Amino acid sequence: xxxxxxxxxxxTSAKNSRTYSTFNPKLNKPTEWVFHEASQExxxxxxxxAAIAFETYGKFPDAKKAEFLKAIASEIEAxxxxxxxxxxxxxxxxxxxxxxxxxxxxxQLRAFATLLEEGSWVEATIDTAQPNREPLxxxxxxxxxxxxxxxxxFGASNFPLAFSTAGGDTASALxxxxxxxxxxxxxxxxxxxxxxxxxxxxxxxxGMPDGVFSNLNSRDSEVGQLLTLHPKVKGVGxxxxxxxxxxxxxxxxxxxxxxxxxxxxxxxxxxVVLPSALEQKGAEWAAQYAxxxxxxxxxxxxxxxxxxxxxxxxxxxxxxxxxxxxxKLEPTCMLHPNIYEGYEKGKKELSSQPKTAEVAxxxxxxxxxxxxxxxxTVAAQDFLDNPVLHKEVFGPFSIVVQCQDKAQxxxxxxHLEGQLTGTILGTETEIKKSPEVVNALINRVGRIIxxxxxxxxxxxxxxxxxxxxxxxxDSRFTSVGTSAIRRWVRPVSFQSWPEEILPDAxxxxxxxxxxxxxxxxxxxxxx
Numbered sequence: 001x002x003x004x005x006x007x008x009x010x011x012t013s014a015k016n017s018r019t020y021s022t023f024n025p026k027l028n029k030p031t032e033w034v035f036h037e038a039s040q041e042x043x044x045x046x047x048x049x050a051a052i053a054f055e056t057y058g059k060f061p062d063a064k065k066a067e068f069l070k071a072i073a074s075e076i077e078a079x080x081x082x083x084x085x086x087x088x089x090x091x092x093x094x095x096x097x098x099x100x101x102x103x104x105x106x107x108q109l110r111a112f113a114t115l116l117e118e119g120s121w122v123e124a125t126i127d128t129a130q131p132n133r134e135p136l137x138x139x140x141x142x143x144x145x146x147x148x149x150x151x152x153x154f155g156a157s158n159f160p161l162a163f164s165t166a167g168g169d170t171a172s173a174l175x176x177x178x179x180x181x182x183x184x185x186x187x188x189x190x191x192x193x194x195x196x197x198x199x200x201x202x203x204x205x206x207g208m209p210d211g212v213f214s215n216l217n218s219r220d221s222e223v224g225q226l227l228t229l230h231p232k233v234k235g236v237g238x239x240x241x242x243x244x245x246x247x248x249x250x251x252x253x254x255x256x257x258x259x260x261x262x263x264x265x266x267x268x269x270x271x272v273v274l275p276s277a278l279e280q281k282g283a284e285w286a287a288q289y290a291x292x293x294x295x296x297x298x299x300x301x302x303x304x305x306x307x308x309x310x311x312x313x314x315x316x317x318x319x320x321x322x323x324x325x326x327x328k329l330e331p332t333c334m335l336h337p338n339i340y341e342g343y344e345k346g347k348k349e350l351s352s353q354p355k356t357a358e359v360a361x362x363x364x365x366x367x368x369x370x371x372x373x374x375x376x377t378v379a380a381q382d383f384l385d386n387p388v389l390h391k392e393v394f395g396p397f398s399i400v401v402q403c404q405d406k407a408q409x410x411x412x413x414x415h416l417e418g419q420l421t422g423t424i425l426g427t428e429t430e431i432k433k434s435p436e437v438v439n440a441l442i443n444r445v446g447r448i449i450x451x452x453x454x455x456x457x458x459x460x461x462x463x464x465x466x467x468x469x470x471x472x473x474d475s476r477f478t479s480v481g482t483s484a485i486r487r488w489v490r491p492v493s494f495q496s497w498p499e500e501i502l503p504d505a506x507x508x509x510x511x512x513x514x515x516x517x518x519x520x521x522x523x524x525x526x527x
Contacts (some may be wrong), residue, residue: 004035004189006217007196008041009049009210010203015039020219022189025092025340025369026333035189038216039366043226049211050150050179051232056149056209058177061114061342061504062512065175069113070208072166073106075198083194087160090188092333092369095476098161105161108168108459112175121145121205123491124505126518128527139496141440142506145489147177147313149234151228154248155185155192156239157335158299164188164197165215166481168459169237169262176488178235180211183227186219187336193217193447217362219249228252228261230466235488238263239301239479242392242470249473262487264394264479267420267471269454270413270444277451278314283321289398290325292453297332297371298396299339302421302454308380308412309398319377319400323360331362331370334395340369343395347374350399353389355382359400371395373487375478380408406437412439418468418475421447421454444468446475 004019005012021030038046057065065314076083087098102167115121122144129140151173155164162168170180184192196215203212216223227233228251236252238245238261245263252261277285292304307322309315333338348478351358351374351419359375366372373396380403383389389399403409413422424438431450442448448469455481457465465480466472472479477487494502504511508527515524 002033002190003191004033004217006038006195007200007213007215008042009214010200010509011040013045014097015042019318020186020189021061021334022090024089025336026367027335028368031190033190035217037218038223040226043216043230046181046211046214046216047150047227047230047232050181053179053211054147054149056401057179057212058149060177062119064206065177066116068202068208069109069116069171069174071202071206072199074108075202076102076106076166076195079194080196083191086190086194087188087447089190091160091335093296093335101159101161104459105166105455108162108171109166111459111482112171112485113487114276116175119505119512120516121482122484122514123503124514124516126506126527129496141466141493141495142497142502143312143491143493144503144505145486146492148466148488148490149178150232151178151180151235151237151488152233153182153223154178154236154238154240155182155188157185157187157339158301159239160185160188160191161195163239165189166190166199166521169239169485172484173237173488174212176485179287179486181214181216181227183224184215184217186217189217224248225251229255231255231257233259234264235259236261237479237487240265242266242323245473260487261473262477262479264301264420265470265472267301267467268390268392269302269419269421269423269443270306270308270416271304271423271425271454272409272413272441273307273309273315273318273422274314274424274434275310275314276427276430277305277425278309278318280427282314282318286318286321287325288320288453290329291396292455292527293326293375294329294332294373294396295455297334298373299335300455301393302457304423304454305398307398308409309400309402309403310406311402315402319359322400323375326360326373326375329362329363329373331366331372331396333367334369334371337369340371343371343393343397346391346393347395350389350391350393350397353386355379356389360369373397375400377402380404380412384412390417406434410436410440413437413444416444418471419445420465420467420471421445421449423449423452423454425451446471446478473481
C-alpha cells in the first residue's frame with residue numbers, strides 16, 4: 001500500500017508539510033497518491049542511520065549480504081500486480097515493459113548475490129614476506145577491496161525499477177557492503193515506495209542493521225543536494241541528464257572531503273553504416289533502425305540518435321527506406337509532460353537549424369504526451385560546423401549525416417563527444433579494410449556493436465555501460481553488470497599483519513575458498 005511517506009531505515013516518516021503527486025501521462029492527469037517531501041531533518045536521520053549501519057554491514061560476510069539481496073528480489077516479486085499497476089500508471093509504459101523490467105531488477109539482485117557467494121570479487125592479492133631478500137628484506141603485503149561507506153542513489157526517470165530504488169546502483173552498492181539512501185524520482189514515487197517497502201521487509205527478515213537502506217521523496221533538487229553535501233555520504237550514483245549529473249559532480253568536488261559521483265548522462269550513440277551493409281540489406285537495416293529509434297518512445301540512453309554514412313546510391317536508398325518505415329510506426333506515450341515538452345523543444349531546435357532537411361516525421365493525430373518521431377539529414381561539413389546538431393534529443397529522433405568519403409566519416413567520429421555506444425554496420429571484409437573507422441569509434445565509446453542495434457543492454461559480467469565524458473563522469477566504470485560493484489569499493493593493503501586478525505579473504509588457509517593472486521599466481525591453494 002502506498003502511504004506517501006519516506007523510509008528512514010525500516011521506519012516511515014512524513015514530517016514535511018510540502019507534498020506532491022505523481023502523474024499519469026496516458027490519462028494526462030495526476031495520480032491519486034500524495035507524497036511528503038523529505039525534510040532536512042529526515043535526510044540527516046537517514047544518513048546518520050546509514051553511517052551507523054555501515055559499521056556492522058560493511059563487515060558482514062558476503063554470504064549474509066547475498067541472502068539480503070536474494071530476499072529483496074523475492075519481496076519485489078511478492079508485490080505482484082500492485083507494483084505493475086502503479087508502474088504503468090506513473091510511467092505511461094506498457095504492462096509488458098513493466099514486467100520485463102521487474103524481471104531484470106530481480107535478475108540484477110540475484111546476479112550480485114551469486115557474485116558474493118563465489119567471493120573472488122574482492123580481488124585478494126598476497127605477496128608473502130622475503131625476510132632474507134638482499135639488499136633489503138621484503139614485508140608481507142596483502143590487498144583486497146573494501147566498501148567506502150554510505151551511498152546516495154538517484155532514481156532514473158526512464159527505468160522506474162531497473163535503474164531506480166532497487167536498481168543496479170543500489171544492488172551493486174549493497175553487494176559491496178555500502179548502505180544506500182535513495183533519492184526517489186518524483187515521476188514514479190509510488191513505484192519507488194512499493195520497492196522500498198520490499199527492501200525494508202527483506203532487511204528485517206535477514207537481520208540487516210536499521211539504516212542499511214532508506215528512501216526519500218523529493219520533487220526538486222534540494223534533497224539531492226543535501227545528500228551529496230552530507231559529510232557521511234561517501235559516493236553518489238546517478239542516471240539522468242548531463243546538467244543534473246554535472247551539477248552533482250561539481251557539488252561533490254567542492255566538499256571539504258570530495259567524493260566520487262558516478263553519473264551516467266547523455267549519449268547519442270552514433271551508428272556507422274558502411275556501403276557494404278546498405279548494398280546487401282539496406283531496407284532491412286532501415287526497418288530495424290526505425291524500430292530502434294521509436295522503441296519506448298526513444299526514451300533509452302542507448303537510443304540511436306545519429307546515423308553516419310557515405311554519400312552514394314546505397315545511402316540515398318537507405319534514407320528513403322528509413323523515412324518510409326518511420327512513418328509507418330505509431331507514436332507511444334512518453335514518461336511525463338515535462339519529458340514530452342523537453343523532447344518537443346529539442347526536436348524543434350534541431351529541426352530549425354540551417355542546412356538540415358526533414359527525411360520523415362509522423363503526421364497523424366496523437367493523444368497528449370505521445371512523442372511523434374522525426375528523422376533529419378544533413379551534410380557532414382554542416383554537421384561539423386554546427387555544435388547544436390551534436391545535442392541529444394531525448395525521444396524518438398535521429399539525424400542521418402551524409403559524409404563525402406571515409407576520411408570525412410572518420411573526422412566526424414573524431415569530433416563527437418564521448419558516448420555510451422557506437423555501432424558499425426557492414427561486412428567483415430569491409431570492416432577489415434576500415435581499421436581507422438573502427439579505432440576512431442572505439443576511442444569515443446564504451447561499447448562497440450557489430451551489425452546490430454544499440455538499444456537493449458544485457459546484464460552480464462562482460463557488459464560495459466559507461467563511456468568517455470560526457471556519457472559518464474568516469475569512463476573506467478560500468479553501471480550495468482556485476483563489475484558495477486567496483487565503483488563502491490577501494491583497495492586496502494595490510495602490511496605485516498598477524499594471521500589471526502587478517503580478513504578471511506587474506507588468511508593463509510583461504511577459509512572462503514576464493515581465487516586469489518598469490519605471489520603472482522592465480523590460485524585457490526592455501527599458503
